[in-house]
Amino acid sequence: MTRAGLGAVVRKELRQIGRDRRLLPMLIFAPLVQLMVFGHAVSFDIDNVDVAVCDLDDSAASRTLARRLVADGTFQPVGPLPDCTRPEQALLDGRADVAVLFPAGLERDLAAGRPVEVQVLVDGTNPTIGRFASVAAQAFLDARAAELQRERLAGLRSAQGFERPVPTLTVQSRLFYNPRMQSAIFMVPGVAAMLLLLITTVGTAMGIARERELGTLEQVMVTPLRPAELILGKVAPFVLVGLLDVVVALVVSSWMFDVPIRGSLLVVFAGTLLYLLSTVGLGLFISTVSSSQQQAFMVGFFVMMPAILLSGFMTPVENMPDWLQPIAWVNPVRYYVEVLRGALLKAAGFRDLGLQFGALAAFGTTILAASIVRFRKRLA
Amino acid sequence: MSAPGRLRRFAIRTGAVAAKEATHAVRDPRTLYLALGMPVVLLVIFGFGISFDVEDVPIAVVDQDRTPDSRALERSLTTGHEFVVAARPDDPAEVDRLFRERTVSAALVVPRGFAREWAAGRRAPVQLLVDGSDGVGAQSVLGNASAALRAEGRRRLAAETGGAAAPLAAEVRLLFNPALRSAVFFVPGLIAYILYIVGVLLTALTIAREQERGNLEQLFATPVGRLEVMLGKLLPYLALGLLQALLVLAFGMAVFEMPLRGSLGVLGLGTLLFLAGALAQGLFISSVAGSQQVATQAGALSSLLPGVLLSGFVFPVENMPLLLRALASVFPARYYVDLLRGVMLRGNGFDALWGDFLGLGVFCLAAVALATLGFRRRLA
Amino acid sequence: MNPVVAADGLAHAYAAARALDGLSFAVPAGELYGLVGADGAGKTTALRILAGLIVPQRGTARVAGLDPADAGSGVRESLGYMPQRYSLYGDLSVAENLRFFARLFCLSRAVYAERSARLLAITRLERFAERPAQQLSGGMYKKLALACALLHRPRVLLLDEPTNGVDPVSRLDLWQLLYEFVAEGMAVVVSTPYMDEAERCHRVGLVHHGRLLLEGEPQTLVAAFPESVLRVVGAAERAEAVLERAGADVVAVAPLGGALRVVVRRDAVAALAAALAAEGAGVETLRPSFEDLFLVRAAAGASPGEAAA
Known part of the structure; x- marks a missing residue:
């Protein structure tokens, strides 16, 4: 039954x-x-962060920087900022996620060895994108800074007759199980x-x-x-x-x-x-x-x-x-x-x-x- | 007795259905409490529970070098709150087992000879292994850890040059959400998601239930029209929905310190359109489903998926393939999420948000029309 | 005769079965018409077509001269319908159900108050006005459904098995109410599977396999019944053997309590009664009823064209 x-x-x-x-x-x-x-x-890939650039220096050095900023495709150029005095406007109306301002005198200061500060404004509404964009911008400028530093150091050392080259820390990261995310x-x-x-x-x-x-x-x-x-x-x-x-x-x-x-x-x-x-x-x-x-x-x-x-x-x-x-x-x-x-x-x-x-x-x-x-x- | 005019008859009959529907809701207090309490409870749970901020991530350190240099590398990861060392295996092969048991989410491997390579001015490699089976977590862990290691590399290089300031530095400013709190970003999305699902659920069963219980047979023999039934069912739930929205928004602002930088009118109108659309979607499902069981599955599928995935609540719609972007623009959740973020975080007005209003309005009208047309005034 | 309700050659089939197969009948104002037939004969489908809930695949239906499926024509204002299923809102009270339907027909407050008071009075539901419909007994529920169908004073009232699940006392009440409405000039169509109820109608139509077998005034039809009816008690197996042997002389046999109800050809009744008595069975002659009529006709099969005017 x-x-x-x-x-x-x-x-x-x-x-x-x-x-x-x-x-x-x-x-x-x-x-x-x-x-x-x-x-x-x-998709967790954040591969196009829209960036608007404001180049107040408009020199060979600043243009090179701007070009290299968007070179690897992480940042997507959306044209120059319409108004450099109010860069946050581009973020407010959603035209860009990031605004980058190269200050006037950038080339001159770099040549003279004076520290240059580049302003980066990031829309933090989406913390994932915000964090990613600020880290990426930081990493980009850090890498350029390290390059300059290394050039300078190498110049310094060869001037002083040192033989020792400049060391590099390399990080090999590996994602287990899902390498391509x-x-x-x-x-x-x-x-x-x-x-x-x-x-x-x-x-x-x-x-x-x-x-x-x-x-x-x-x-x-x-x-x-x-x-x-x-x-x-x-x-x-x-x-x-x-x-x-x-x-x-x-x-x-x-x-x-x-x-x-x-x-x-x-x-x-x-x-x-x-x-x-x-x-x-x-x-x-x-x-x-x-x-x-x-x-x-x-x-x-x-x-x-x-x-x-x-x-x-x-x-x-x-x-x-x-x-x-x-x-x-x-x-x-x-x-x-x-x-x-x-x-x-x-x-x-x-x-x-x-x-x-x-x-x-x-x-x-x-x-x-x-x-x-x-x-x-x-x-x- | 003079016969009332056409429009007046329409209003009387719509009112009759609305009053009846409201009585049903009031007679069933359990459903009513659930409808009002659920969104608030869900908001609090999700608001706190869903977070991409990673803290205290357990990591393994495989230090094969055992030098002050390798220990300094490890310290660079653990000085913040981001990582905690949970295991120190001797062999990098152990890491796979630790990942499988979920003991650690990442591992730093410092190979033997790291300090020697650095001192010799060569490439000094370290390995960063990340458990990639957990999407969001893996991404954050990878980003944070490599940023920390890069910073350490920079610090060491600066030490070599005698502590000179970096030639190029970024000054990053985060707008709208400076602390990059997940809640600020998620809460508008959550509000939209919760209101969407509860809205669809509220009405998804109403017609299917009357069909199952035979109520429609006597109703259909009266002069009541399809649009009158639809609007009559929509109105009381719209009132309930607005009450829900008010509660959820108030909670969001009180508990998660959400700002409201824009106008209340914009927020109110957008919410009204969104709710009407969600409720009409439920009515449409109900009118074509035939049974409550089918209505449940269809209601769940058609609100859960677009609500979570196609709304931009978690994953940005812009990054999706074209087909899904097109699909996302059909559902109202995406417009409402955009509208909420705009009006709450950025303080946008109609001028910036007209596209969202258009999307919400079109969906609302289309859903009411489809529900009315899909509602066959016949028995099978 | 100028019919208010007219069904002409209605035919309709569902996916699984044919429900109507050329059903025609007409009802004038002031008549109580009964659609009589076993379950599955097609009565409900016919009433649903007349109420505009189903569009027939063939044939036409007219209520007050209008197509009942055409909602815009105002046909629903002249139509009252009471389905067989429980169709009112169980969580609404008696008064709330009435008010809801009154408003769907756009009755003014004053008209609603007057009519609902009268309907509650004649259905004797006043005391239960505040009770939820789902807590009413079967009979009270049907009376409420009837009241909801009558609020707008329809010219045509369609009732699908109104006495199903109703106790005998309430049943009498219901019929009494129907007679009152008919006297006021309403046309009423009632479906029922109970043959004894058929005799309460002015005219009946016997429905079998989706078509009309027979139509007319119940008394006339029964009076014209050509066969005799016997009640046979006892000697069960031997009596059945006798009936078996009698062949075509026995038209129909149906159980009747512990006995058998046997319809016999009038010229053979004497001989059969004697044979049965010889086997020791008690035999008694009964007055033919509507049920005998139905039994005979249904047994003879659904031969078309038999509908008598």
Whole structure:
């Protein structure tokens, strides 16, 4: 009876999903669309910072500096400043991100060995771009300064008859796992986690709220079906769709965006199953605290949005203030993102990810148990 | 009894639907509290939680040189608050394991003979290894660490020349957000994002619910028109939305010390247009979805993605490929984010923001029109 | 006869099944017309077409001379519709539901106050004016839905299974109300699966597989019924064997409580009754009812062109 009852519920749910001509495409195409958009839209490369130059010196030296400033493509020239007395105007109306002012007498002072100060105004509205632009401008002028210094030092030494050349500190930086900083490579784990959460948590919560709203839950409960069977039957199709979405995401991302699969797929799917335990449990729990689909939807979003945005999939979890850290500690999305990143990019195994697996298992069983207890109580 | 005129009948019927919709909202206080409380709570969580400012990043130092020079290099990284040494492996091969276990995010490798090379006036290389699996974090870590190392190189060179001032220096001034606080940049984006999602959610289920519950059958047999139903449903939620916006903006200004440098009128009009557009988008989804479950998925997909990715809230729209830029200009979030930053941070007025107003207005009208046309006054 | 409601050759099919297959009927002012048929016969589709909620694939519908699907023509002002499903707003009270529909029809405050008071009085819902609609009993809910459909004094009232889920006392109330409206000149179309209710209508149309099998005044139709009806009690298996042997003489058999209701050809009734009695079954002659009529017609199959005027 038990297995037959469970099978009947699963079949009914699958039929309902299949029959709704609009729901199924939603569940299959949503991941594709999300992946495309995330893979292409998210770019951390800040490669064109618009710069407006004001050259008050207008000498060979200042023109060379201005030319070399935009030579490597980091800075994009947008023409000279219209009014050098009010350089912030170009930033105010958004024509440029950076304004650079070469002072009058630049060539003369450089030749005479007097220090020259170049003013750089940066729009700080976007701190990422602001920081990047100010660092880049600083680095550019530093490099020119070092060049001049070295020339001078070499001149000084040869004049004094020294043999010793001028040393250089070289920094070779290497990015592990994603050397070209392709956004898709670190976005895919986040997108997969988000999709699974959206589909399974909202699907479960809404599915049960819908039965309650339409009164069919009462009707099913008078049959010999046990609550656990009903629950399992309702969530099983969503788990299947979720797994399918993960496969789609992996295939598409490795084929379209060259996302590597360096670790074992076993780790990936074990992590996915544990994660699904949590997301389904969460959906179930939400359904026990809501009385209509709208409420389930709202509560679901209220829980999911912080879970997604604070999962470390866009900004590092470590950056969060201390009082928010507890949220990160109980956030299953965070652990799943870490599992996926670890397994796909770093070839991490079960031993490396012990903490994450433990946390997912603990969260999943707790929330699932809590919601089955609450579910029973509400029916009683 | 004289029959009321056409326009008056329109107003009476729209008012009737609006009053009914408002009663639904008031009768369901849980949804109402959620709608008002959620944006504020989300704003606070996200405002503090999403931050690109990296501090106390754990790093590994592999010092194979063990000289005062190599220790000085290490100090140059740890004197600020940016890096903390969390491991000192002897072998650079250990770093990969540390990355996999997430013990450290970066590593400095000073090879044997560093001090000797420097003293000999040759190239003295050091290595900077960064865990690239975590996008934003990796970028900041890389930028900060290489800047610190470059500064150290400059300092050493200056010491060689007897401490003379640098011949060329940058004087960088950051405008609008001098401390480069993430919050100042994010909060307008967050406000737009939160209002957008909650706005779409508020209306996405309203028509689908009436369809599921059979309410439309009796409604359709009355003379009420499609536009009357749409506007009637829009108005009460617009009032609710404005209240939300007021709360969120007030919180943003109080908690995150957001300035309001522009005019309140510009802000108010922009907010009104944006909210009406978001609500109408929800209505459109609701009218074509057919069931609350489909409406949920479509509502979530169509507000979450454009809200996070295509709004310029985190990732600048200008850097995206053409297709996505075009897609981004369809959704209102991008215009509203731009408008909020303009009016709050830069103090822009209509003259600078007319493009955003145009975008918001066009979207709003188009969404209302589509919702009305998509709403079939028939049973299937 | 100048019909206020006219259905002419309505045909409509859904993806899964054919619902209407050339249904025609007409109702003049002041008549209570019953669309009678089993579940799935097409009654709801017919009423929804008349209410303008579905556009028929073939045929035309006219209400007060207008196309009900043409919202701009003002047809909805002359139409009252009460769906079979629960369609009012459950979280709104009785009074709020009434006020909402009154405003959709743009009734003035004074007119609304007067009519709603009267409707609440005759439906005996006054005491429950502040109760949310979802907390009403089945009968009270239907009366509220009826009141909402009547606020604007429609010339045509369409009711889809109004007595479904209603207790017998409230059922009587409902019919009583309908008679009052009809007396005032309203045209009322009622659908029902209950054959006993058919006899309460002025005229009935028997719907089967999406077309009209039979139409006329219920009493006349029953009076013209050519067969006899027997009630057979006891000796179940042997009685059934007798009926089996009788072949074409037995037109229809239906269970009736613990007994059988048997429609028999009039010329064969005496012989059959004797045979049944011989097997030990109790036999009793019944007055033919509308249900017998339906049983016979439905059993004979949906042969077209049988609709009698």
